[in-house]
Amino acid sequence: MPSTRLRGMSALNRDEVAHLAMLARIDLSQDELQTLSGQLEQIARSVAKVGEVAADDVPPMSHPLPLTNVTRVDEVRPSLPVEDALAGAPAAQQRRFLVPRILDEE
Amino acid sequence: MTATTTDAVMDLDEALERFDPVFGLEVHVELNTATKMFCGCATGFGADPNTQVCPVCLGLPGALPVVNATAVESAIRIGLALNCEIASWCRFARKNYFYPDMPKNFQTSQYDEPIDFEGYLDVEVDGDDGPETFRVAIERAHMEEDTGKSLHVGGATGRIQGADHSLVDYNRAGIPLIEIVTKPITGAGGRAPEVAKAYVSALRDLMKALGVSDVRMEQGSMRCDANLSLRPRATGSQEQADVPLGTRTETKNVNSLRSVERAIRYEIGRQAAVLAAGGSIVQETRHWHEDTGVTTSGRPKSDADDYRYFPEPDLVPVAPSAELVERLRGTLPEPPAQRRHRLQSEWGYSDLEMRDVYNAGAVELIEESVAAGATPAAARKWWMGEIARRASAELRPLADFGVTAQHVAELDGLVTSGRLNDSMARQVMEGLLAGEGTPTEIADARGLQLVEDDDALETAVDEVIAANPDIADKVRGGKVQAAGALIGQVMKAMNGQADAGKVRRLILDKLGA
Ligand SMILES: [Zn+2]
Numbered sequence: 360m361p362s363t364r365l366r367g368m369s370a371l372n373r374d375e376v377a378h379l380a381m382l383a384r385i386d387l388s389q390d391e392l393q394t395l396s397g398q399l400e401q402i403a404r405s406v407a408k409v410g411e412v413a414a415d416d417v418p419p420m421s422h423p424l425p426l427t428n429v430t431r432v433d434e435v436r437p438s439l440p441v442e443d444a445l446a447g448a449p450a451a452q453q454r455r456f457l458v459p460r461i462l463d464e465e
Numbered sequence: 466m467t468a469t470t471t472d473a474v475m476d477l478d479e480a481l482e483r484f485d486p487v488f489g490l491e492v493h494v495e496l497n498t499a500t501k502m503f504c505g506c507a508t509g510f511g512a513d514p515n516t517q518v519c520p521v522c523l524g525l526p527g528a529l530p531v532v533n534a535t536a537v538e539s540a541i542r543i544g545l546a547l548n549c550e551i552a553s554w555c556r557f558a559r560k561n562y563f564y565p566d567m568p569k570n571f572q573t574s575q576y577d578e579p580i581d582f583e584g585y586l587d588v589e590v591d592g593d594d595g596p597e598t599f600r601v602a603i604e605r606a607h608m609e610e611d612t613g614k615s616l617h618v619g620g621a622t623g624r625i626q627g628a629d630h631s632l633v634d635y636n637r638a639g640i641p642l643i644e645i646v647t648k649p650i651t652g653a654g655g656r657a658p659e660v661a662k663a664y665v666s667a668l669r670d671l672m673k674a675l676g677v678s679d680v681r682m683e684q685g686s687m688r689c690d691a692n693l694s695l696r697p698r699a700t701g702s703q704e705q706a707d708v709p710l711g712t713r714t715e716t717k718n719v720n721s722l723r724s725v726e727r728a729i730r731y732e733i734g735r736q737a738a739v740l741a742a743g744g745s746i747v748q749e750t751r752h753w754h755e756d757t758g759v760t761t762s763g764r765p766k767s768d769a770d771d772y773r774y775f776p777e778p779d780l781v782p783v784a785p786s787a788e789l790v791e792r793l794r795g796t797l798p799e800p801p802a803q804r805r806h807r808l809q810s811e812w813g814y815s816d817l818e819m820r821d822v823y824n825a826g827a828v829e830l831i832e833e834s835v836a837a838g839a840t841p842a843a844a845r846k847w848w849m850g851e852i853a854r855r856a857s858a859e860l861r862p863l864a865d866f867g868v869t870a871q872h873v874a875e876l877d878g879l880v881t882s883g884r885l886n887d888s889m890a891r892q893v894m895e896g897l898l899a900g901e902g903t904p905t906e907i908a909d910a911r912g913l914q915l916v917e918d919d920d921a922l923e924t925a926v927d928e929v930i931a932a933n934p935d936i937a938d939k940v941r942g943g944k945v946q947a948a949g950a951l952i953g954q955v956m957k958a959m960n961g962q963a964d965a966g967k968v969r970r971l972i973l974d975k976l977g978a
């Protein structure tokens with residue numbers, strides 16, 4: 360249940376933020392980790408409040424605004440230069456993203 | 466890559482005597498929009514790796530997707546052409562999985578709210594008395610995005626197994642896809658492989674007629690997965706429909722029309738052998754190998770495959786108005802099968818002729834040739850002759866040989882106007898295939914021109930009759946077919962530059978036959 364998970368997250372500590380940052384491949388300094396741990400914990404606590412009112416008779420909502428049909432015209436816009444596209448990749452080869460072995464060795 | 470297998474396979478006839486096949490098809494159609502589903506990157510095939518990518522389709526933090534309006538319209542038109550209901554409100558969903566072909570770690574798809582649902586497509590298969598119609602029920606068609614392409618490095622011949630690492634090109638990631646899913650198809654019996662092929666073929670024709678996709682299976686713009694299960698044949702008073710369905714396998718990578726038929730046929734034989742030996746079918750993904758014509762086991766699959774679908778928060782719902790749907794309904798083309806029947810009757814072709822023309826991919830070319838002034842008979846003769854022979858030998862489309870519908874119409878015009886006879890026209894076709902120019906240019910360059918000089922022709926006819934009194938007598942006596950020998954000699958005397966029909970008329974006139 361999402362609500363339980365959110366409540367569980369309220370004890371978001373510095374190690375967990377460091378772990379999340381690693382998964383998201385975001386480099387954080389020690390100072391940033393310190394600041395963000397506090398902020399993220401606060402956010403998680405606020406979001407967890409939803410769990411207190413989410414009863415079975417309240418349908419889950421995916422979008423807070425009553426918007427539909429936001430579309431764009433089928434016209435080409437410039438893509439990134441390939442160097443820029445690959446710049447954030449940990450490794451690249453032959454203008455492609457290099458990823459580690461996909462299947463485990465059996 | 467060559468896959469071999471030690472799987473036993475039962476003879477198809479025996480398998481079908483003992484088991485009833487039930488199958489389903491999932492077809493992915495890549496739309497031919499100019500841009501991707503959720504970003505403005507171009508979609509052209511064959512661009513340099515990672516030159517058609519942006520923060521959205523690379524899944525970079527903070528990038529926001531926006532839906533391609535044309536892709537939604539194509540999805541609705543496909544649904545309408547498949548006789549589907551169109552959702553008045555539906556959402557995209559994230560399908561989460563761990564595989565580097567999507568940089569976002571999820572594919573934006575639709576889950577339980579497909580834009581098109583509950584439709585059908587009528588397909589034609591050869592019956593005992595000409596074409597028969599088989600109705601394939603469509604479960605749903607939904608919008609999603611294509612994945613990137615991976616090169617596997619360090620293993621044997623590019624396979625993912627044993628690879629050391631992989632290189633990914635995300636140009637294809639994000640190109641709009643429509644996934645069209647049938648309901649389980651029952652009642653096809655022994656014709657299951659044929660119905661499967663006819664369905665994919667009909668779907669391809671429909672997409673082409675709608676103009677929504679290039680549907681080039683060899684380039685991957687149309688791809689097919691085939692589910693198959695077997696159940697025992699009903700016995701006694703039991704209805705076949707009451708026999709519970711067996712466990713199914715899903716065969717991936719079935720990417721040509723011929724493969725659809727072959728893969729279903731193979732899987733029927735394989736599963737029948739397993740079941741007949743007292744074994745049970747494992748629910749799994751299998752891979753089709755075009756070269757060896759077998760399927761091999763992939764990974765086990767369960768209905769509980771957990772993709773953790775949830776509504777895509779970055780995209781607002783799609784809610785096509787009734788007006789939009791009706792406007793799009795007005796843009797639907799004549800259904801391909803109906804169009805084929807209309808053309809067949811307009812052209813006066815037999816069922817067999819029409820089927821050959823269709824299988825050769827000549828329907829549009831003949832239609833254009835006729836529109837450009839050729840007679841239907843001549844258009845068929847030229848497209849289905851040397852051009853079709855070459856196309857089928859070289860596995861290339863008919864339009865690939867430099868001959869156009871205009872050429873064919875012009876060539877036919879040269880024949881009907883009396884400038885060329887049949888053998889001259891054939892020489893012009895040779896010239897067309899050799900890229901020597903237009904039919905008139907080729908006829909001029911090669912000096913092809915029927916003799917218009919009636920006096921010369923008459924003299925030749927008189928001489929040939931005088932030289933062959935016996936044959937002439939036979940013709941006078943009513944044996945008209947004997948005139949053939951005289952016609953041949955006159956044509957020879959004229960160096961082939963005469964209208965054989967005219968020669969024949971002259972000879973018969975002179976001999977009073
Ligand atoms: Zn993009």
